[in-house]
Amino acid sequence: MPFVRIDALRAAPERLEALGRAVYDAMRETIDIPVDDLFQVLTSHDGTSGTLRYGEDYMGVHRDDGIVFVAITMRSGRPPAKKQALYRRITELAQEYAGTEPRNVFVTLTENEPIDWSFGDGVAQYAAATAP
Amino acid sequence: MPFVRIDALRAAPERLEALGRAVYDAMRETIDIPVDDLFQVLTSHDGTSGTLRYGEDYMGVHRDDGIVFVAITMRSGRPPAKKQALYRRITELAQEYAGTEPRNVFVTLTENEPIDWSFGDGVAQYAAATAP
Amino acid sequence: MPFVRIDALRAAPERLEALGRAVYDAMRETIDIPVDDLFQVLTSHDGTSGTLRYGEDYMGVHRDDGIVFVAITMRSGRPPAKKQALYRRITELAQEYAGTEPRNVFVTLTENEPIDWSFGDGVAQYAAATAP
Numbered sequence: 001m002p003f004v005r006i007d008a009l010r011a012a013p014e015r016l017e018a019l020g021r022a023v024y025d026a027m028r029e030t031i032d033i034p035v036d037d038l039f040q041v042l043t044s045h046d047g048t049s050g051t052l053r054y055g056e057d058y059m060g061v062h063r064d065d066g067i068v069f070v071a072i073t074m075r076s077g078r079p080p081a082k083k084q085a086l087y088r089r090i091t092e093l094a095q096e097y098a099g100t101e102p103r104n105v106f107v108t109l110t111e112n113e114p115i116d117w118s119f120g121d122g123v124a125q126y127a128a129a130t131a132p
Numbered sequence: 133m134p135f136v137r138i139d140a141l142r143a144a145p146e147r148l149e150a151l152g153r154a155v156y157d158a159m160r161e162t163i164d165i166p167v168d169d170l171f172q173v174l175t176s177h178d179g180t181s182g183t184l185r186y187g188e189d190y191m192g193v194h195r196d197d198g199i200v201f202v203a204i205t206m207r208s209g210r211p212p213a214k215k216q217a218l219y220r221r222i223t224e225l226a227q228e229y230a231g232t233e234p235r236n237v238f239v240t241l242t243e244n245e246p247i248d249w250s251f252g253d254g255v256a257q258y259a260a261a262t263a264p
Numbered sequence: 265m266p267f268v269r270i271d272a273l274r275a276a277p278e279r280l281e282a283l284g285r286a287v288y289d290a291m292r293e294t295i296d297i298p299v300d301d302l303f304q305v306l307t308s309h310d311g312t313s314g315t316l317r318y319g320e321d322y323m324g325v326h327r328d329d330g331i332v333f334v335a336i337t338m339r340s341g342r343p344p345a346k347k348q349a350l351y352r353r354i355t356e357l358a359q360e361y362a363g364t365e366p367r368n369v370f371v372t373l374t375e376n377e378p379i380d381w382s383f384g385d386g387v388a389q390y391a392a393a394t395a396p
Contacts, residue, residue: 007305016183017185020185034190037187037190038186039186040185040186041177042182042183042184044182046181050307051280051306053281053303057300058298059383061384069267069305084379084387087388088386105382105384106303106382106384109381112243115212115215116241117241118223118238120195120236121193123220124219135335135370145312145315148315166322171317171319171370174314174316175314176313176314178313205335205372205374244374247344247347247348248374249371252323252369253355254351254352254353254354254355254366259344259348
């Protein structure tokens with residue numbers, strides 16, 4: 001269910017794909033998503049028709065053009081400790097798979113509810129699964 | 133008010149536009165949005181500078197590169213039955229207008245409040261409309 | 265912390281950047297964000313591989329292809345008056361910096377919580393800052 005958008009600057013397809021795998025694997029390990037629960041939009045911006053702007057030192061973290069924005073929409077209910085584990089693991093795997101430095105990984109979460117998902121066939125699968 | 137992002141792979145402009153119409157018409161029919169309440173970002177990814185990743189069989193639905201991600205932001209308050217009708221109708225019209233198979237239509241909703249919208253001129257129109 | 269996506273049609277890099285500055289400066293002035301708290305994805309759509317669709321006269325505001333969609337994710341808690349000031353100021357500065365007419369500025373807000381942000385290094389900085 002998590003729906004993920006990843007945005008990077010001038011990233012080769014292999015790097016985009018490695019970042020996508022990092023986020024998926026981190027979710028599998030830290031927030032208990034099922035196998036194959038993978039829905040991602042990966043975008044490389046060329047700096048002309050699209051670009052990323054960022055504060056170079058906000059919160060005491062130094063960033064550069066290796067920055068990666070990860071925006072995740074998922075169901076509400078994960079406790080803070082799981083979210084913190086998720087951030088940590090995304091960062092570790094982004095470094096391992098894509099060579100992205102931890103300081104360049106930005107993550108934000110937005111939450112919704114089970115009824116807010118349809119995985120195909122026009123059905124709200126999570127709602128149907130729990131309806132009487 | 134719904135703000136909609138639609139992402140597809142290697143889609144011709146006509147197909148993108150047909151998907152946009154499918155989502156708009158489905159909203160008109162199922163969740164009572166006014167005429168002309170249309171705000172959409174449609175993106176075709178070329179598989180190189182941008183791509184979509186998806187679980188091929190998550191929740192028992194088989195997907196392929198015909199997949200379409202529909203992410204909708206709208207005001208809270210629609211009951212589950214309306215959301216379910218919306219998913220069903222988007223799927224039907226995506227097939228009718230764009231030839232997209234129902235198994236390839238992914239939808240997710242995120243909700244906010246009336247104060248969270250400005251439709252131009254720097255005004256929060258929905259808030260103003262209900263203010264004393 | 266606000267995470268901002270700005271989408272426009274056939275915008276030159278200078279115009280995109282000016283729109284980004286307009287939104288950042290407006291936030292600095294109206295909703296008290298710190299210096300350097302800047303995280304933006306700016307996209308120009310060419311009308312072919314990507315496009316924007318909009319209701320030309322919804323809510324009595326006339327729009328054209330100069331339209332700009334501004335989608336902001338930020339922490340909950342800003343009162344309505346601050347949000348209204350934000351819309352007004354974004355619109356004023358978009359006109360001043362980028363020549364965008366006020367009628368063409370669309371803004372929507374989505375809110376989340378302090379735990380929902382990681383600004384790098386795999387840490388939830390806002391949560392850590394307030395934890396005992």
